[in-house]
Amino acid sequence: MVRKNLLLWLSAALVYGFLYVPLVIVVLFSFNDSRLNAEWVGFTWKWYGKLLHNREMLTAAMNSLIIATVSAGAATLLGTLAGIAMHHYRLRLLPLLVLAPIAMPEILMGVSLLVLFIMMNMTLGLVSVMLAHITFSIGFVALSVRARMSGMDPALVEAARDLGASPWRCFREITLPLLMPGILAGGLMAFTLSIDDFVITFFTAGVGSSTLPLQIYSMVKIAVTPEVNAVSTLLMLLTLIVITAASRLSPTLFRGK
Amino acid sequence: METPDLLEIVDVSRHFDAFLALDKVSLHIKAGEFFTLLGPSGCGKTTLLRLLAGFDQPDGGDILLDGKSIVSAPPEHRPLHTIFQNYALFPHMTVAENIAFPLRMAGHAKKDIQTRVGEALENVRLPDKAGKYPDSLSGGQKQRIAIARALVNRPRLLLLDEPLSALDAKLSEQMQIELINLQKDIGITFVYVTHDQSEALALSHRIAVMNGGKIAQVDIPSRLYGFPNSRFVADFIGKCNLLEGYVRDQQGECVTVELDGLGPVHVCRSEVTLAAGSRCALTLRPEKIRLGRSSAIPGASDTRTSMSVAATDSPLDDESHFTGHVHDILYLGDVTVYIVTLANGVQLETLLANSASGRTSFFDVGDRVEVAWSCDAGHLVQD
Amino acid sequence: MQRKVCYKYLLSLPPMAYLLIFFAAPTLIMLFATFRYAGEYGGLAPWYLQENGRLTLDLTLENWQRLVATDIYLRLFVKSIGYAVATTLLCMIMGYPLALVIARSGRKYRDLLLLLVILPFWSNFLVRIYAWMIIFSPVGALTRMLNGLLDLVGVGPVTLMYSPTAMIICLVYVHLPFMVLPLYANLEKHDLDLLDAAQDLGAGKWRRFWLITWPLSLPGITAGSILVFIPVLGMFAIPDLLGGTNGIMIGNVIKQQFMESRDWPFGSVLSIMLTVTAVAVVLLGARLGQGRGGRG
Numbered sequence: 027m028v029r030k031n032l033l034l035w036l037s038a039a040l041v042y043g044f045l046y047v048p049l050v051i052v053v054l055f056s057f058n059d060s061r062l063n064a065e066w067v068g069f070t071w072k073w074y075g076k077l078l079h080n081r082e083m084l085t086a087a088m089n090s091l092i093i094a095t096v097s098a099g100a101a102t103l104l105g106t107l108a109g110i111a112m113h114h115y116r117l118r119l120l121p122l123l124v125l126a127p128i129a130m131p132e133i134l135m136g137v138s139l140l141v142l143f144i145m146m147n148m149t150l151g152l153v154s155v156m157l158a159h160i161t162f163s164i165g166f167v168a169l170s171v172r173a174r175m176s177g178m179d180p181a182l183v184e185a186a187r188d189l190g191a192s193p194w195r196c197f198r199e200i201t202l203p204l205l206m207p208g209i210l211a212g213g214l215m216a217f218t219l220s221i222d223d224f225v226i227t228f229f230t231a232g233v234g235s236s237t238l239p240l241q242i243y244s245m246v247k248i249a250v251t252p253e254v255n256a257v258s259t260l261l262m263l264l265t266l267i268v269i270t271a272a273s274r275l276s277p278t279l280f281r282g283k
Numbered sequence: 284m285e286t287p288d289l290l291e292i293v294d295v296s297r298h299f300d301a302f303l304a305l306d307k308v309s310l311h312i313k314a315g316e317f318f319t320l321l322g323p324s325g326c327g328k329t330t331l332l333r334l335l336a337g338f339d340q341p342d343g344g345d346i347l348l349d350g351k352s353i354v355s356a357p358p359e360h361r362p363l364h365t366i367f368q369n370y371a372l373f374p375h376m377t378v379a380e381n382i383a384f385p386l387r388m389a390g391h392a393k394k395d396i397q398t399r400v401g402e403a404l405e406n407v408r409l410p411d412k413a414g415k416y417p418d419s420l421s422g423g424q425k426q427r428i429a430i431a432r433a434l435v436n437r438p439r440l441l442l443l444d445e446p447l448s449a450l451d452a453k454l455s456e457q458m459q460i461e462l463i464n465l466q467k468d469i470g471i472t473f474v475y476v477t478h479d480q481s482e483a484l485a486l487s488h489r490i491a492v493m494n495g496g497k498i499a500q501v502d503i504p505s506r507l508y509g510f511p512n513s514r515f516v517a518d519f520i521g522k523c524n525l526l527e528g529y530v531r532d533q534q535g536e537c538v539t540v541e542l543d544g545l546g547p548v549h550v551c552r553s554e555v556t557l558a559a560g561s562r563c564a565l566t567l568r569p570e571k572i573r574l575g576r577s578s579a580i581p582g583a584s585d586t587r588t589s590m591s592v593a594a595t596d597s598p599l600d601d602e603s604h605f606t607g608h609v610h611d612i613l614y615l616g617d618v619t620v621y622i623v624t625l626a627n628g629v630q631l632e633t634l635l636a637n638s639a640s641g642r643t644s645f646f647d648v649g650d651r652v653e654v655a656w657s658c659d660a661g662h663l664v665q666d
Numbered sequence: 667m668q669r670k671v672c673y674k675y676l677l678s679l680p681p682m683a684y685l686l687i688f689f690a691a692p693t694l695i696m697l698f699a700t701f702r703y704a705g706e707y708g709g710l711a712p713w714y715l716q717e718n719g720r721l722t723l724d725l726t727l728e729n730w731q732r733l734v735a736t737d738i739y740l741r742l743f744v745k746s747i748g749y750a751v752a753t754t755l756l757c758m759i760m761g762y763p764l765a766l767v768i769a770r771s772g773r774k775y776r777d778l779l780l781l782l783v784i785l786p787f788w789s790n791f792l793v794r795i796y797a798w799m800i801i802f803s804p805v806g807a808l809t810r811m812l813n814g815l816l817d818l819v820g821v822g823p824v825t826l827m828y829s830p831t832a833m834i835i836c837l838v839y840v841h842l843p844f845m846v847l848p849l850y851a852n853l854e855k856h857d858l859d860l861l862d863a864a865q866d867l868g869a870g871k872w873r874r875f876w877l878i879t880w881p882l883s884l885p886g887i888t889a890g891s892i893l894v895f896i897p898v899l900g901m902f903a904i905p906d907l908l909g910g911t912n913g914i915m916i917g918n919v920i921k922q923q924f925m926e927s928r929d930w931p932f933g934s935v936l937s938i939m940l941t942v943t944a945v946a947v948v949l950l951g952a953r954l955g956q957g958r959g960g961r962g
Contacts, residue, residue, distance in 0.1 A: 048797030051801065052796065052797045108677075134900060137924050138937070141696050184367070191384075
C-alpha cells in the first residue's frame with residue numbers, strides 16, 4: 027500500500043540524497059586530475075596508478091585481507107557453536123558475553139585489549155589485531171546462526187532421528203545444510219567488519235603493522251591526496267561485491283535488527 | 284482368535300513441572316490394528332505418542348514392544364516411524380532423497396535403495412516426483428511422500444500425529460479412505476492421534492478416548508458410540524442428549540429410571556448393575572429419537588394415527604413418549620436438526636433426513652411435536 | 667540425558683572461553699588498572715612492590731580523585747552526552763520518514779530501498795568521514811559558496827570544518843542506518859487496518875500519525891536510539907578529524923591518555939566511566955521499552 031504523501035516521499039528522497047552524495051563525491055574526485063579535492067579539472071587514472079605502486083598501501087591491503095580471512099574463519103567457527111548453543115539451551119553467561127561486545131562502544135574494547143596484550147607481554151601486530159577482530163565478530167555470527175536456527179522447523183530434526191539417524195548424522199545431514207546460509211552470511215559479515223574496522227585496530231595494531239583503514243587515517247591526517255579517494259572507491263567496490271554475495275545466500279539478512 | 288499384543292503401555296506417567304500430562308496410562312495394542320488415541324487438546328494423546336516415538340521419556344511406567352522394553356532406546360533405534368502433522372519433509376533434499384533417507388541410515392546398498400525408493404513412489408502413485416523438491420508438492424502429495432518415507436524400511440509400527448488436520452474437508456475424506464486401504468494392504472499397525480471423533484470412528488479398529496491424562500474408554504467404534512461409559516465419552520463422541528434422573532429399580536437388564544421432571548422410562552439391555560436411588564444420565568443419540576406431529580391432547584398414547592410423518596423404525600413393545608414443541612430448526616442440507624423443548628423445559632436435539640423433495644423441514648418452529656424412543660435406544664452413564 | 671549435557675558444554679565452552687579471556691578479562695583488568703600508578707615510561711606500573719622479600723600492594727585512588735577534582739571531566743562527559751543526544755535526535759528526524767516510506771512501499775521495492783540504505787553503511791567508516799572532510803574543506807565548493815553568500819550580507823567568512831556542527835553532521839551520517847533499520851523493522855509490523863479504521867472514524871493525516879503510528883513505533887525508536895547513542899558516545903575518530911578544539915568528546919581524551927600521554931590508569935578510569943554511562947543508558951532504554959507495554 028503506497029500512500030501518496032508528497033511531503034513524506036520528498037523528505038525520504040532528500041535523506042537518500044544525503045546518504046549518497048558524499049560517497050559519489052569521493053568516487054568522482056578519485057578520477058580528478060588535481061591534487062585538491064576542490065573542483066573538477068579533468069579525468070585521469072593516475073591516482074589508481076600511484077596506488078598500485080604505493081608499497082605501504084599494498085602491504086596494508088594485504089594485511090587487511092589476511093586479518094579478515096583468518097578472523098572471519100575463527101569467528102565463524104566460534105560464533106556458529108555459540109549460535110547453536112544459544113538456540114538450544116537456556117544459557118545465561120554465554121549470550122551476555124556474545125552480545126556485549128556488539129553493544130559497547132568500540133573504544134572500550136580497543137583500550138582494554140591493549141592493556142591485556144601488554145600485560146601478556148605480547149608484541150602488537152597482526153596476531154593481536156586478529157584476536158581483537160575475532161572477539162567482536164563472534165556476536166554477529168552467533169546472531170545470524172541463531173536467527174537461522176529459530177526459523178528451522180524442529181520437526182525436521184525429530185523426523186531424521188525417528189527415521190534412524192544418530193544425533194551426529196542428524197546434525198551433519200539435516201541441521202548443518204539447513205544452517206549453512208546463516209553461517210556463510212555471518213562469516214561474510216565478519217569478513218566485512220574486519221576489513222572495515224578502525225577503532226579497535228587502531229589500539230591493537232602497534233607500531234609496525236597497518237591495515238587499510240589505518241593507512242587511510244594516517245593519510246587523511248598527514249597528507250591528503252586523491253590516492254585516498256582511489257583506495258576508498260576500491261574498498262567500496264569490494265564491500266559491494268561481498269555484500270551482494272551475502273544477500274544472495276541469506277535474503278533476510280538485512281530485514282532489520 | 285487371540286492376536287498377540289504388539290505394543291504394551293504399562294502405567295505410563297509424565298508430568299511437566301506441576302502439570303500431570305499422563306496419569307498411569309495403560310494400553311494394549313495388537314499387531315495389525317488401526318488404533319486411535321482420541322481426545323480434546325491437552326488430553327495427553329500427543330504426549331503419549333511422543334513417548335512411543337522416543338522424543339520424550341516417561342517419568343514412570345514402561346513401554347514394551349514385542350515384550351521388550353523400549354523406554355531406554357533413542358528414537359533412531361526404535362523400529363517405528365512417525366508421520367508428523369506438517370509432514371517434516373526435508374526441504375533441502377529431493378523427494379527421492381527424502382524417501383531414501385531411512386534406508387541410508389540403515390546402511391542399505393545403493394542399488395537396493397534405488398529399487399525400493401522406486402517401489403515406494405509407485406505405491407503412493409507419485410513416480411514422476413522423484414527429482415522434485417518438497418516445496419513444489421501439494422498438501423496431499425506431501426502427505427503421501429511422508430507416508431512412503433516412513434514405510435520404506437518396513438517398520439513394525441507407524442505413529443500418525445493428526446496427519447489430516449492440515450487438509451481441507453474433501454481431501455481429508457479422500458485421504459481417510461487411502462489410509463484405511465493402505466493399512467489393510469500392508470497390514471502394519473497404526474497408532475493414530477486425532478481430536479476429530481468422526482475421523483476416529485471412520486478409520487479405527489479400536490479407539491482409546493483420553494481426557495485429562497487418563498484413558499476414559501477403550502473400545503471398538505460402534506460400542507463407544509452406542510455404549511459410552513461416562514458423560515464425557517457420550518458427549519465427546521457424536522452428538523448426544525443427556526437426560527438426568529435417578530435409578531428407581533433394576534430387574535436383570537432392564538432398569539427403570541425416573542427422569543427429572545419427565546417421569547419414568549425403561550432402559551433395557553443395560554450391561555451394568557446400578558444401585559437403586561443413585562443418580563444417572565440417559566444418553567440419547569438424536570437419530571434414535573422418533574419425531575412426529577402431536578395431536579391436540581397432550582400425552583396422547585395412540586401415536587400411530589396422529590403422526591403424519593414417522594421414522595422408519597418398527598415400533599417396539601416398550602417405548603417412551605413425551606410431548607413438546609419445536610424450539611429451533613437447523614437446516615444442514617442432508618438432514619435438518621430440530622431442537623425440541625419438552626414439558627419440563629429440557630431441550631432435546633433430534634434430526635430427520637430431508638427425504639421429501641421440495642421441503643427443507645417437516646416442522647416449523649412452535650409446532651407441537653411428540654418425541655419417542657425405544658427402551659434400547661439409550662444408554663445409562665453414571666459420572 | 668548424559669548425552670545432552672555433553673553437547674551443551676561442547677557447544678558453549680569454546681566461544682565462552684574465548685570471550686572470557688578476550689572480553690571479560692580485559693574489562694576486569696582495566697577496572698583493576700584504575701587503582702594503579704602509571705608506569706615510568708607510560709603504561710602501567712607494577713601493582714606490587716618487592717622490598718626485602720616482602721610483597722606490598724602499590725595501589726592508589728589518585729586516578730579516581732583526579733576525575734572528580736575538577737569539573738573538567740564532568741563537563742566533558744556532559745558535553746559528549748549532549749552531542750550524542752543531538753545526533754540521536756537528528757537521526758530520528760531524518761530516519762523516520764525514510765523508514766516510514768520503506769515500510770509502506772510495495773513488496774517489490776522494499777528490499778531494494780533497504781539495500782540502498784545499507785549500502786553506504788557498508789562503505790569503509792573512514793571513507794565516510796573523509797567524504798565529509800572533502801565537503802567541508804575550506805577550499806571546497808560548499809565553503810566557498812557559503813562564504814560568498816555571507817559576504818553579500820556583510821558577515822565574515824566561516825570555516826565549516828573543525829567545528830561541532832561538522833562533527834555532528836558526520837556523526838549523523840555515519841549512524842543513520844542504525845536508526846533506520848530497527849525503526850523499519852517495527853513499522854513493517856504495523857497493522858495498516860488500524861489507520862484505515864481511524865480514518866473511517868474521522869481522524870486526519872497528522873492525527874493518525876500522532877495517535878496511532880507514533881506510539882506503536884516507540885519500541886523501534888527506543889532500539890534505534892540506543893544503537894545510535896552508545897557508539898556515538900564512544901566516538902573519537904570523527905571528533906578527531908572534524909571536531910576541532912570545540913568538538914572534543916570523551917573518546918578523544920581516552921585515546922589521548924592511552925596513546926599520547928600514556929597515562930593508562932587515568933585512561934582506564936575514563937573508560938570505566940564511559941562503560942557505566944553506556945550500561946546505564948542500555949538499562950534505561952530496556953526499561954522504557956518494557957514500560958510501553960513491551961510491544962514489538
